[in-house]
Amino acid sequence: MNMDKSKILNLIINQLRADLSVLEQAVEIARDTATHADCLGSSKYETMGLEASYLAQGQGTRLLAVERSLVWFKSLECTEPTSTIALSSLVDLVDDTGDSQMLWLAAEAGGLKVRYAEMEITIVTTRSPLGRALIGKEAGDDLQINIAGNSRHYEIHSVY
Incomplete structure (x- = not known):
């Protein structure tokens, strides 16, 4: 089978860009929710704001991972394949x-x-x-x- 690695690399980069866009929106929504006045509890038992801040933190961590992945894949150059498996094989x-x-x-x-x-x-x-x-x-x-x-x-x- 003929495998065009440059096309596959472009598919990966496009998927990472799409994931990044979705995550940026998710982080913004979670951050807005965590800081919204209606989410700040009036007692220690009302934890919606705290839960939203945990969600925002997790989404932010995921966002950084996707950004790092995008940078890595964008730096790749499709070279002739070698017989030995290595990174980007x-x-x-x-x-x-x-x-x-x-x-x-x-x-x-x-x-x-x-x-x-x-x-x-x-x-x-x-x-x-x-x-x-x-x-x-x-x-x-x-x-x-x-x-x-x-x-x-x-x-x-x-x-x-």
């Missing part, structure tokens, strides 16, 4: 039941999914057990990892 991985999955190995945005040519591509970071296990492997290699106490076996079908 696109990997076709097949599990022991024959199910295939496409993964983009990245430093940021783990779990993000984009659709390309009728398939779903999932971003996996090197902070995950699967991402760590992929580094340095090549097409045809097998790998076995433990995820949440379950042993998983994979074969690397292709590297782009």
Whole structure:
């Protein structure tokens, strides 16, 4: 299969931009809610303002993560693929039941999914057990990892 990594990279960047826009709005709404006079409780049992401030903080943390991911992906240059898996490799991985999955190995945005040519591509970071296990492997290699106490076996079908 022909994989145009530059098109996939653009899909990832566009998805991150869309996520960033939604998160910016969510942070603004949560901040406004947390500071609105109607949310400031008159007793210690009225905690809507406090809960909204926690939400605003969480949304703000997520916003920073998406901004960091966007910067990382925008800095990538699509180079010729190598046979060894490294950051920004696109990997076709097949599990022991024959199910295939496409993964983009990245430093940021783990779990993000984009659709390309009728398939779903999932971003996996090197902070995950699967991402760590992929580094340095090549097409045809097998790998076995433990995820949440379950042993998983994979074969690397292709590297782009």
